[in-house]
Amino acid sequence: MNTETHDPFPTALRADLHAAAGPVGDSTAFIAQATGRGRSRLRRQRRNRWGVASLAAVLLTAGAVGGAHLLEPTPLGLSVAGPVLGQSEPAPTPLKTLQGGSVEIEPSVTAAASDTLGAVVEAHLPGWSAGSNVQGWRSPGFTQVIWETTSTVTSPAVTLGIEVRRTAPKDFSDMDVQCSDSASCFQQTLADGSFLTVGTRQTLVQLGSMPEPARPVEPFASLDFPDGRSIAATASIAAPDIPVDSVYPADSPATADALRAIVTDPRLQEVTIPAPL
DSSP: OOOOOOOHHHHHHHHHHHHHHOOOTTHHHHHHHHHHHHHHHHHHHHHHHHHHHHHHHHHHHHHHHHHHHHHSOOOOSOOOOOOOTTOOOOOOOOOOBOTTSOEEOOHHHHHHHHHHHHHHHHHHSTTTTTTOEEEEEEETTEEEEEEEEEEOSSSSOEEEEEEEEEOSOOOSTTGGGGGTTEEEEEEEEOTTSOEEEEEEEEOOBOOTTOSSOBOOEEEEEEEEOTTSEEEEEEEEEOTTOOOTTOOOOTTOSOOHHHHHHHHTOGGGGGOOOOOOO
16 A cells, blocks of 8 residues: 655646746756755744744743833932831820819920020020929919029029919909019009019918018019910029028029019010910
8 A cells, every 4th residue: 555645735836837937847856856945945934933933932021020120119229217017106195184174285385485485584684594494284264384493693592483374354453462462562554555563572481380481572573464464573582491581682683673674575475375274
């Protein structure tokens, strides 16, 4: 049985050649050569197509990887700490509340007032702003910021206290009560409508089991405004070193005139504190 596979390609090619160009002398050899060259060309084309396809696949893969890197930001050598999982901002410290219902003023407000008070005191009593402390409270009916410092340059030492207060609007019909316990007192309505009181008063200081309380004469000054604002300054012998029959040091620069200059300093009128509760 003949198992040789018949290839129709040479026969068809021979017929086409005869039709196109007439008889060929050695058509069998010519067709064999042409067939071999054609098949070689087909094999080369297949190899080229496979090579191009393989190269395209490599380029696509490289492009995908490279593209991903191109999308990544280039490091700048700087690092920014982001939020740590599970961490949150610390809760602000709650404001203190006293038994009577007074609530501490926001520390930022108190600190701003303290800066202004310190600058004013330093302008009129140089060196007296060192070691100061301040507190601020909102109470039913009034708000107050109290600034205080003690100077030890005299004997006995002297404590200077300044209070900025805010209450409801008021008139000055009963302001003379500020002079009721005073050794000397001066009061005046100023051009801006504020009411100034300056003087010295005898301050009662109870010394526990001591038989007689000390009653030193100490300077004070206050400035009150119709809208309920007031500024008061006092200078007193520093506790607890107050012997019986203490006398306010005559060489202390914290005199009544110095306190008047402090309370009338325009910068203190700019101190802002919240309204009462």
